[in-house]
Amino acid sequence: MKIRVERDVLAEAVAWAARSLPARPPVPVLAGLLLKAEDGQLSLSGFDYEVSARVAVEAEVDEEGTVLVSGRLLADISRALPNRPVEISTDGVRVSVVCGSSRFTLHTLPVEEYPALPAMPVASGTVPGEVFAAAASQVAIAAGRDDTLPVLTGVRIEIEGDTVTLAATDRYRFAVREFLWKPEQADISAVALVPAKTLQDTAKSLTSGDTVSIALAGSGAGEGLIGFEGAGRRTTTRLLEGDLPKYRTLFPTEFASVAVIETAPFVEAVKRVALVAERNTPVRLSFEQGVLTLEAGSSDDAQAVERVDAKLEGDDISIAFNPTFLLDGLSAIDSPAAQLSFTTSTKPALLSGRAAVDAEADEAYKYLIMPVRLSG
Amino acid sequence: MDAFFAAVEQASKPSLRGKPVVVGGLGPRGVVATASYEARVHGVHSAMAMAHARRLCPNAAYLVPRFGIYRRISDIVMALLAEVSPLIEPLSLDEAFVDLEAGDLAGDPRAVAERLRADIRAATGLTASVGLAGSKLLAKIASEQAKPDGLVVVEPGTERALLDPLPVRTLWGVGPATAEHLRRAGILTVAEIAQAGEPELVRLLGKAHGSSLHAMAAGLDNRPVVADRDVKSISVEDTFDTDLTDRARVRFEIDRLADRCAQRLRGAGRSGRTVVVKIRRYDFSTLTRSETLRAPTDDPAVVKETARRLAEAVDTTGGVRLLGVGVSGLADFTQEDLFAQAAQSLREADPGAGQGGGSGPQAPQELPVAPPPEPERAERWLPGQDVAHTEYGAGWVQGSGVGRVTVRFEVPADREPGRVRTFAVDDPALSRAEPPALTGPPAPAGRP
Numbered sequence: 001m002k003i004r005v006e007r008d009v010l011a012e013a014v015a016w017a018a019r020s021l022p023a024r025p026p027v028p029v030l031a032g033l034l035l036k037a038e039d040g041q042l043s044l045s046g047f048d049y050e051v052s053a054r055v056a057v058e059a060e061v062d063e064e065g066t067v068l069v070s071g072r073l074l075a076d077i078s079r080a081l082p083n084r085p086v087e088i089s090t091d092g093v094r095v096s097v098v099c100g101s102s103r104f105t106l107h108t109l110p111v112e113e114y115p116a117l118p119a120m121p122v123a124s125g126t127v128p129g130e131v132f133a134a135a136a137s138q139v140a141i142a143a144g145r146d147d148t149l150p151v152l153t154g155v156r157i158e159i160e161g162d163t164v165t166l167a168a169t170d171r172y173r174f175a176v177r178e179f180l181w182k183p184e185q186a187d188i189s190a191v192a193l194v195p196a197k198t199l200q201d202t203a204k205s206l207t208s209g210d211t212v213s214i215a216l217a218g219s220g221a222g223e224g225l226i227g228f229e230g231a232g233r234r235t236t237t238r239l240l241e242g243d244l245p246k247y248r249t250l251f252p253t254e255f256a257s258v259a260v261i262e263t264a265p266f267v268e269a270v271k272r273v274a275l276v277a278e279r280n281t282p283v284r285l286s287f288e289q290g291v292l293t294l295e296a297g298s299s300d301d302a303q304a305v306e307r308v309d310a311k312l313e314g315d316d317i318s319i320a321f322n323p324t325f326l327l328d329g330l331s332a333i334d335s336p337a338a339q340l341s342f343t344t345s346t347k348p349a350l351l352s353g354r355a356a357v358d359a360e361a362d363e364a365y366k367y368l369i370m371p372v373r374l375s376g
Numbered sequence: 377m378d379a380f381f382a383a384v385e386q387a388s389k390p391s392l393r394g395k396p397v398v399v400g401g402l403g404p405r406g407v408v409a410t411a412s413y414e415a416r417v418h419g420v421h422s423a424m425a426m427a428h429a430r431r432l433c434p435n436a437a438y439l440v441p442r443f444g445i446y447r448r449i450s451d452i453v454m455a456l457l458a459e460v461s462p463l464i465e466p467l468s469l470d471e472a473f474v475d476l477e478a479g480d481l482a483g484d485p486r487a488v489a490e491r492l493r494a495d496i497r498a499a500t501g502l503t504a505s506v507g508l509a510g511s512k513l514l515a516k517i518a519s520e521q522a523k524p525d526g527l528v529v530v531e532p533g534t535e536r537a538l539l540d541p542l543p544v545r546t547l548w549g550v551g552p553a554t555a556e557h558l559r560r561a562g563i564l565t566v567a568e569i570a571q572a573g574e575p576e577l578v579r580l581l582g583k584a585h586g587s588s589l590h591a592m593a594a595g596l597d598n599r600p601v602v603a604d605r606d607v608k609s610i611s612v613e614d615t616f617d618t619d620l621t622d623r624a625r626v627r628f629e630i631d632r633l634a635d636r637c638a639q640r641l642r643g644a645g646r647s648g649r650t651v652v653v654k655i656r657r658y659d660f661s662t663l664t665r666s667e668t669l670r671a672p673t674d675d676p677a678v679v680k681e682t683a684r685r686l687a688e689a690v691d692t693t694g695g696v697r698l699l700g701v702g703v704s705g706l707a708d709f710t711q712e713d714l715f716a717q718a719a720q721s722l723r724e725a726d727p728g729a730g731q732g733g734g735s736g737p738q739a740p741q742e743l744p745v746a747p748p749p750e751p752e753r754a755e756r757w758l759p760g761q762d763v764a765h766t767e768y769g770a771g772w773v774q775g776s777g778v779g780r781v782t783v784r785f786e787v788p789a790d791r792e793p794g795r796v797r798t799f800a801v802d803d804p805a806l807s808r809a810e811p812p813a814l815t816g817p818p819a820p821a822g823r824p
Contacts, residue, residue: 148667148685171714172671250718280671282709322671322711346712370712375645375674 001065002089003037005057007099010086011078013044013055016205016233018075022048032109033071035088038064045117046071051198052117053235068109069095077104118236120227121217124159124190125183129207129230132214135166135177136203138332138365142175143168143196154193154240157226159216161186167247168196173325174247174348174368175332181214190216192226193240202237206230251368252348255341257314259287260357263338267330269294269306274323276302282320282372287312287342296323311357319345320372329367346373377453377496378503378524380470382412384446385439385760387501387814389772390786391793396420396436398429402759403617405697409441413524437774439760445811446470449500456495460488465601471519473512475601489527501788501814511597514538517546535595540567547592549585557581569593610644611652611702612636619658619695626692626699627684633701634683638676641703647674647710648703653686658695665690666704671711678716679703756801757781764809768797776801788814 017033025031025048034045042059045052067090077097078086084100090108097104136155144152158165162183167176206212209231217223227236274283276297286293292310297303319342330338335353339361342349351367354360377383381399386392396415400408406426411433418433430438450469457464457472461479466472476485489506496504507518509530517538522528530538543565544550544558561580563569569577570593578586591597612633620626630653641648652666665686673679683701757763757776763783764770771785774796781801786794799806 146670169714170670171716172711174714245715245718250714281707320709347717348712348714368714370714370717372671373710373712375647375708375710 001035001037001067002061002063002087003042004060004062004085004087005042007078007081007083007086009057010042011081013042013057014071014075014078017044017046017053017055018071019046019201019205020048020051020053020235021046021071027113029068029109029113029115031070031072032068032114033074034066034068034111034114036066037061047115047117049115050195050238051235052237053233054117055233057232063089065090066111067095068111068114069106070109073106118225120229120234120236121215121225123184123213123215123227123229124188125181126211126213127164127179127181129203129209129212131179132212133203133207134334135164135179135365136200138334139166139168139175139177140196140200141168141328141332142170142173142367144170150240151193151242151244153196154244155196155199156244157190157192157194157199157214157216159183159188159190161188164214167244169244169247172322172370173329174250175329175366176247176251176368177365179364191243192216193243194226194237195240198237202228202235206233206235209233250348251366252341252343252350254343255314255350256343257287257312257317258339258341259292259313259317260311260337260339260354261292261308262357263330263333263336263353265308266292266338267327269308270323270327270330273297273304273306274327276304277323280322280324282374283323283326284318284320284374286316286318288316314342317342317345319349320374321349321369322372325369329369332367333362333365335362345371347371377470378505379410379412379416380502381410381441381446382415383502384442384449384814385437386412388445388788388812389437389784390788390790391784392437396433397439398426398433398436399439399441399760400426400429401615402426402438402440403615405615405617411436437759440758442760442762442811445814448811449502449814452499453496453504456492456499460492463601463603465603473515473601478601486527486529489529493525493527510535511595512599512601513548513592513597514595517542536567536570539593539595540565540570542566544569547589549589549592554581554585554589566593607644607646607706609652609702609704609706610637610641610646610648611654611700611704612640613654613698613700613702615656615698616696619697620699621693621695623692626687626696629699630683630687630701631680633699634680635676637701637703638674638679641674641679646706646708647672649673649705649707650703651679651682651686652700652702652704653683653690654698654700654702655687655690655692655696656698657692658697660697662698663690668705672705672707672709673713673716674710675713675716677719678713681716762809762811764807765797765799766805768795770809770812781806787812 022030030048036043040061041056043054043056045054081099086099088097093108095106095108139155143155152170156167162180163178164181165178206228212228212230215227217225224239225236226239270283273294273296277283284295287310289312292308294306329351333351333353335355337354337357339352339354340349348368348370351369353362382397385397385399397412398408398415398420399410400406408420408422408424408426408429410422411420415433415436420429420433446469454466457474461474461476463475463478464472485508489508493504493506503525505519505522505525506527507515507522509515509518510532514530514535518528518530544563545555557580563572569589574587574590577590580586649672650666650668652664654664656662667682667686757773759773759775761773763773768785770787771783774782774784779801780798782796782798784794784796
């Protein structure tokens with residue numbers, strides 16, 4: 001193999017493909033990045049049995065070929081190279097990387113022992129990259145992080161015709177986001193549970209292209225996988241087994257009161273009073289007509305109180321939340337105004353965004369948050 | 377209080393006065409809680425296996441504890457202590473530190489102590505012992521020496537004389553392991569600890585333990601009397617008469633314990649973050665497994681589910697002797713759980729469905745949650761239990777077996793032992809009763 005490629009192009013591609021490389025590979029070859037040169041293209045792939053990543057970039061191919069090298073090392077090297085064209089060539093069991101006046105010689109790993117990458121499932125539809133990335137991060141924030149209940153570490157992707165619904169929960173909050181996409185078949189219907197962290201990272205890394213195509217294998221080739229492709233990058237991820245509990249009934253539909261607060265001052269106030277809320281002790285919110293009072297801390301310790309303007313329809317309500325959960329939701333709605341709907345102080349509250357204080361609530365994203373009950 | 381549980385039993389059962397009485401768990405794996413002084417003569421002491429006690433003293437009366445009445449009497453005694461000083465630190469039902477300095481009682485502490493002992497005797501009919509000293513440690517040692525029914529005052533300057541001859545185990549923080557360490561170094565008494573010097577002890581036992589032990593041996597103990605010591609955890613446990621080998625039974629018992637634990641947690645108005653499961657297996661190997669939730673809970677369903685999950689992960693195939701469920705990391709607020717709440721409201725809407733409380737999205741496949749066949753509990757009547765008979769009045773169960781139950785009809789006020797009668801265990805005239813008050817009307821007598 002002998003190729004020439006631009007340094008920036010190489011560095012970006014290597015960094016992306018090396019993302020999925022395992023820190024402690026179960027077999028040594030999985031620490032490798034597979035470089036394949038053919039038809040004026042260099043493709044790089046990495047795989048850890050869960051996630052596969054493959055990216056193709058333009059390159060001057062003098063001699064076609066395939067080689068497997070340590071991904072970490074290649075990523076470190078290509079990041080540090082001067083901004084000159086990079087020449088990669090094989091010489092027996094060695095690979096040399098030459099750029100300007102620097103020259104690296106790397107050992108290769110046995111290509112024949114490298115597992116075959118899972119086949120990309122057939123594309124099911126496309127969605128603008130930005131929309132997808134925003135939705136994924138809005139929902140992934142509510143996913144669980146500990147492995148005691150693996151299903152809760154996933155984001156549920158439900159596809160129903162031209163609507164995609166993402167949902168995740170850690171049992172204390174529940175985030176749901178709907179968006180439209182262009183399905184290949186108009187009557188498509190599918191459900192998948194994708195590890196939240198992977199989904200969020202993947203969606204973010206695919207924003208450089210206009211659209212992302214999502215490929216969900218029904219059955220046959222690529223079963224149990226979901227594939228994403230955009231801007232020359234494609235990645236597959238193994239799905240989690242199981243499904244989230246049915247959630248539509250968890251979302252209350254009738255409320256005793258609805259409060260609307262400007263998001264930015266609200267977030268600032270929560271952050272300030274939360275300074276005295278040690279170890280996730282709750283922040284207490286009291287809504288009255290026109291004003292929201294936030295309190296945290298106890299009389300044994302430091303205490304904080306702050307008031308912000310709020311519009312309230314319905315009954316006055318006092319309710320307490322874990323400040324982290326509340327702030328997560330407020331940042332996820334990504335709107336100038338926040339709408340909080342309550343039934344009682346022990347039942348879940350529904351958070352959604354509004355484009356302005358007197359605009360309609362944006363129904364596409366909902367963040368359900370469980371309150372904290374204070375004893376005594 | 378002297379031999380508290382046994383003394384209460386003797387006070388409420390005239391026939392037992394002056395006789396050996398042992399209170400504790402009566403099952404094959406029971407442990408002695410308290411032995412009366414008459415039983416102690418035979419070598420019976422608390423924390424001894426009940427079977428061992430029965431061999432040492434076969435003629436004693438073996439009774440189950442009646443915590444209800446102990447607590448009532450304890451409340452009376454603690455109220456008397458509170459009159460002496462507002463600053464009291466209860467150690468258990470029958471023991472408390474009182475900081476006399478915090479009280480406004482002028483005069484000789486010795487007189488205060490004697491009056492207190494007399495008051496307790498008048499209010500409960502039971503004897504109490506008092507140790508009076510400058511520190512908690514010495515007061516406790518003095519009270520041990522005062523028993524039964526005595527008062528020991530450690531005058532300033534005589535602390536050393538009291539402590540020196542005592543074995544090292546007397547000091548707080550010296551258990552079997554530390555005692556063994558010290559023994560190897562030739563240190564057997566408190567005096568030897570004091571003589572060894574602090575550097576030597578620090579070398580033997582480490583910085584914190586060594587220096588605190590040295591100070592204690594020198595009679596220095598400035599720990600304050602603290603009322604309302606903060607509870608750190610709440611737990612319940614059960615030892616089983618026969619080892620549990622059936623997984624479904626283990627799960628059932630875990631559920632039951634988790635429920636009880638959550639009830640106690642709620643009763644105390646607390647919540648906790650860490651659920652702990654304790655499992656003692658057939659060979660006495662004891663494992664604890666814990667899981668810290670992201671937020672505190674007092675929800676029985678969450679405690680149950682977590683406890684179950686923890687218990688599932690332990691190999692219990694050889695048999696389980698003891699199970700315990702506890703909650704620590706206590707807080708006074710509870711993060712509501714979406715699924716537990718939804719499961720709860722579902723249960724309320726349709727009580728038949730969703731029994732068992734498996735609320736998680738992946739609650740393991742429900743096994744039968746109904747109690748698996750359990751060996752028939754023959755002893756519906758437990759020795760010591762209070763009963764009432766429609767004809768003969770109040771009495772207590774002396775023993776039960778082969779379908780019969782023997783009851784002695786007597787009340788605390790009787791001077792002579794009452795009559796014994798035997799009934800069929802299912803005699804409709806016989807029913808459980810509340811323990812009778814020890815001294816006339818239950819209200820603590822208003823003192824002149």
